[in-house]
Amino acid sequence: MRFLSDTSSDGVREQLFTLGEIPGVLWTPADAGTTPRPLVLLGHGGGRHKKDPEVSTLAHRLVTECGHAAVCVDVPAHGDRPKVEEYDRLAAENQARVEAGEELAPLIAGFQALVARRTVPEWRAVLDAVQELGHVGAGPVGYWGVSLGCGLGVPFVAAEPRVGAAVLGLGGAQATAEAAARITVPVRFLVQWDDERVPREQSLALYDALASPEKTLHANPGRHGELPAFELDSTVSFFRRHLGRNQP
C-alpha cells in the first residue's frame, strides 16, 4: 500500500493510495487515535469513480457523524484505471444488442457479473490492507453500493465474512440472486420505483432473494439517478446502528 497524498480539512483526513494497481482513497477522522474503528467500503456507480460526489459526501458524513473510516477504490476501467479491452468490446456489443431491441437489464447484469470476478478479490485485499493501518484497525465492517455498486457489492458481501451490514440497491436479481441468497447480515435495500434501468420486479426479486433476517427495503418515486437526499440520512443512521459509533 503506497500513499500518494495526505490532507485534512473540517476534521476529515483524506489519503489517496494505490494498492498494487488499484487506486483508492481513505477517509478517517483527522485526529484518529489507535482504537479500532468501524470501516465502510464504498462501491461507486457505473461510469463514476472513487471520489464521485455521492461517495465523497457519504464518506465525510460517516467520518464526522459516526467516527467511522471509509474507503473507496476505482473499479476496473473507471477513474484512474486503464481501459479494459474486454469490457469495451462487451459494451459495444451490448449497445448493438439494445439497438436491435434486446432488453437492457440482463445485459447490465451480465456485465456486472464479469466485473465482479475482479472486484471481489480486489476489495478483500483492500480491507486487509486498510485494517492493518493504525488509525483504522480491525473494527466492524460495512459495505455501501448502489447500481454498479450493488451488482459488484452483492457478490462481495456474500463472499466476505467481515462485512456485518450493507446498504445495497438500484440493482436487480438477474446477475446476483444466487449470491444474495448467501447474504445473512442486516441489509438496507434501496429501490427507485420508476427505475428505467432496473425493472421493478427485478429489484423486488433481489430484495426477496437476500437471506438476511433483517433487511429493509426503502422505495421512493423517481428514476434510477433520483435517490432522494433524505435516504443519505437514513444510510448514516443505519451504519451507526449496526457498526457502532466511535468518537471522531
Added chain:
Amino acid sequence: MRFLSDTSSDGVREQLFTLGEIPGVLWTPADAGTTPRPLVLLGHGGGRHKKDPEVSTLAHRLVTECGHAAVCVDVPAHGDRPKVEEYDRLAAENQARVEAGEELAPLIAGFQALVARRTVPEWRAVLDAVQELGHVGAGPVGYWGVSLGCGLGVPFVAAEPRVGAAVLGLGGAQATAEAAARITVPVRFLVQWDDERVPREQSLALYDALASPEKTLHANPGRHGELPAFELDSTVSFFRRHLGRNQP
C-alpha cells in the same frame, strides 16, 4: 370537549377526554407553553384502543423527542365505545364467508370503508377541538396509522387539508385506492413482506396509488403484527422532519 383526568409523568401530560360520544386521550409536554405545536393524530389498530401500547409508546416519543402533541380516540366499537350492531353482524357474515373459502382481504377492506364513513368526520372534529386548546394550538398536523389505522387513515388524510405528513401501512388498495389518489402530502408507507392479512401486491398497489411526490415505502420481512422496532425511530424522525420540532 370534557376532560376526565389530567396526569403528568416523565415530562408527558396525559388528558383523557370525551368529545360528544368519542372517548380520547391527548398527550402534550408537561410544561407546554402557549406556542402552537405540531399535533399528530394516531389511528389505533383493529381490536385495539386509544391507549394501546403501540399508540402510547409513539405518543410519548413524539412528545419527549419532538415537543409535539399527540391525540388518539377510540374507533367506533373499540375501547370504551359501545358495540355497533351493524359491525357485529358484518363481522359474523365475513367470518362465515372466509370459512366458506372467500378471500379475507376484500372483506377487511369493505369493513374498513364502512367504518371510515364515521371516523373521517369524527377525527376532523377532534382536530378542531384539540387545536383550540391553549397548550396545543393550530400548528402543523400529522397522521399515523397502520392496519385499521391505514384503512381509516387514507380517507381521512385525503379529506383533511390540515394533515401535512402521514405514516400509513399494513393496508391494501382494495378499499382505499381512490382516496389515496387524492393524497399529495409526504407519506411514509410501511409494508410487512410476509403479511398474511394484506396480499403484497395490494400493499404495493396502495403505495403506487398515492399521488404524493414524496412517498417512501419501507418493507421488512415478517407477518402483519411483526413491524420491527427500528421503524418506530424512523417514524419519529419522519414527523420531526416534516412537522418541525418544538422545545418540549
